């Protein structure tokens with residue numbers, strides 16, 4: 074066991090757990106932030122995507138021991154009121170089906186648009202490798218296109 | 226004016242019989258509504274106008290929906306149906322899950338109509354009428370209450386969204402202001418429904434799902450997200466060869482690991498059995514517990530680490546006879562060779578037909594896993610003689626009775642709470658997963674136990690897609706090129722539904738005079754179950770690939786061929802074919818290495834006119850030199866009669882196209898010594914955004930406007946695979962008779978591609 078201090082959604086947190094515990098389970102089971110989802114545990118599905126020090130990462134691949142001083146943003150912290158422009162578009166365009174993948178999708182899309190205000194389709198393809206079993210991909214792409222159009 | 230009895234109880238009881246014999250629900254138990262949320266306060270916030278509808282003083286209308294929300298929008302659709310007749314403002318409507326516990330203790334508040342708690346069939350007409358009636362009956366009570374308050378005749382009152390207006394004077398009352406009085410109204414008769422032409426909301430508006438605002442904030446509570454005070458976590462492993470047994474394990478090896486509380490064994494013999502006759506929606510067959518072991522710890526990661534470290538030995542049992550996938554296929558081929566299947570469709574005499582070109586092929590589909598993105602899980606608290614469980618089920622009515630059966634606890638002491646569901650596709654229908662949750666939790670009573678299947682455990686303990694192998698044979702008429710005889714032997718495992726096979730109008734309409742279709746079963750120890758559009762997802766691929774082969778052999782364009790076969794059948798089939806083809810640019814020239822394919826089918830009632838959802842797709846596919854398949858465009862035309870929410874239908878078709886495309890291109894679990902080999906998405910590929918067709922064009926032009934609102938989620942699973950396979954044939958000249966397509970080598974040299982001419986023979990005559 075080891076106590077590790079880091080920030081989650083702007084708040085200082087300290088977690089005492091096995092140093093090998095993945096950030097995914099730290100968030101879900103220790104900090105009760107269940108918006109970040111478990112889908113595969115092996116960096117395949119992207120359901121667990123969070124922003125770590127400003128970049129999108131699969132949280133199942135980040136160990137607690139590597140988090141000291143880190144800054145983590147989860148879907149619960151993407152915006153204050155759920156009013157990030159992508160969240161609003163996701164609702165407007167009826168993007169989610171079951172929704173289980175969508176926290177990861179949104180975190181990946183937000184990261185992409187932060188780094189690249191005008192992504193091409195190829196950029197979108199490259200940045201969003203998240204799995205959606207329900208097949209919401211056409212709407213995810215449409216929402217990102219709309220976001221680009223509205224932001225510029 | 227209606228009789229104004231102020232007896233709330235008599236309202237509720239008087240409302241038990243509505244049009245169509247619907248039971249609205251008995252009086253609710255005093256002070257204890259037993260609702261279960263999607264999540265939230267347990268106390269009612271407003272006035273109930275039935276167990277389904279609650280109106281709060283601020284006009285918020287809560288609709289309690291027995292069907293779970295698995296992503297298909299079923300919950301929102303029920304709320305829309307109520308809204309149409311109730312006349313409330315949609316922005317004031319919310320939906321929550323009806324409680325199966327309440328249903329039980331009240332004697333059937335929600336148990337009416339067709340599969341009331343099942344997640345499929347969300348907009349079907351049976352349920353739609355109920356919801357409309359609930360809305361209408363509530364509206365008339367609100368009007369009667371306003372009339373009583375104003376002392377005016379009720380027919381002078383009109384509704385505006387969430388408002389009651391006295392026409393002659395313009396006085397207004399909000400729904401919330403009279404809800405309490407309305408709840409005590411007794412009507413002389415329940416109102417008739419509006420005619421569909423008077424609808425202002427259904428079929429007109431396309432609202433998104435009601436639960437999206439919370440969902441995009443990460444606040445939706447799926448089964449895996451349930452949090453309870455004192456909760457512990459379990460990691461589960463079941464016998465890798467299904468039906469096998471735990472031989473030995475050494476708990477001492479892991480009990481000292483951090484956070485570990487216990488190692489528990491799941492023994493199928495310890496299922497207690499229900500103390501009363503269970504009324505499970507789909508029966509309890511196929512829900513048996515599997516021998517397994519679970520580690521219980523303070524946190525899931527601790528439980529999983531300990532489970533991974535736990536020394537376990539399994540007795541594989543009879544499943545080990547299936548040494549490989551090839552062994553299974555060998556057994557299938559042997560059965561087919563006997564041609565001794567049960568005949569399920571027969572016309573004329575296939576044996577008497579001779580002469581003419583013979584088209585013959587052996588087709589097969591593999592075991593596939595539903596791979597819901599939310600791994601299987603559930604949470605339960607077993608205490609002495611009671612149990613409470615939180616389950617991401619596709620049918621509460623099934624889950625409830627499985628919980629009763631596993632624990633032996635009296636149903637009145639069993640509370641099951643529906644959570645949101647991170648994908649179902651049939652996997653969460655039978656509640657075998659719920660049984661395993663309870664089998665673990667009852668070994669650790671007094672604490673809520675959240676049981677989580679790892680992805681690997683979820684994938685290797687599936688209830689797999691029923692694999693089908695079929696030998697088809699046709700003899701073509703020398704003049705018309707159409708089959709004069711078709712015979713087929715299909716072999717499946719477990720559930721044997723005819724959809725896409727014996728119900729196809731090719732074989733039922735009389736256009737082919739001699740038909741013999743048979744089916745046989747191969748019992749496997751590997752467990753099969755429902756996978757989106759069961760059986761149809763195999764049969765439609767096979768039949769529509771075979772029909773395409775007949776067209777090519779006859780030298781007739783595959784579209785034209787189908788039109789000729791279906792021309793005398795229900796016009797919507799021809800309409801779907803023509804519209805999908807026209808929108809796709811059928812017949813227009815394509816670059817070398819590209820092709821278009823077409824396919825059509827109906828879920829679930831192809832043999833009947835004006836029934837089910839008929840759906841045609843044209844796929845435009847490119848196959849690279851390396852053999853990589855990319856689906857550039859899919860055009861969909863369909864007839865489900867009418868649609869109540871166009872965007873919801875579009876979303877289901879888009880998702881169904883992508884799901885079915887993945888089935889055809891990618892999916893197969895393989896078998897080794899009775900166990901499933903693939904464990905995670907690195908071995909079981911799922912299409913990503915980059916691989917999905919850029920264009921999935923859903924065309925509404927083939928809708929017949931026949932008076933039905935048929936289900937839409939399953940139908941796309943039929944035509945997409947064969948449309949793509951048939952397009953691959955047009956592109957490459959290679960005929961794919963088995964899925965997944967990724968296992969076929971489609972590579973060619975550049976010179977080969979340059980010499981590909983396309984195979985379509987005649988041009989389209991319309």
Ligand code: FES
Nearest residue numbers: 112113114119133
């Ligand atoms: S759970 Fe982390 S990528 Fe799938």
Ligand code: FES
Nearest residue numbers: 172174205206207
């Ligand atoms: S919406 Fe269900 S997995 Fe993406």
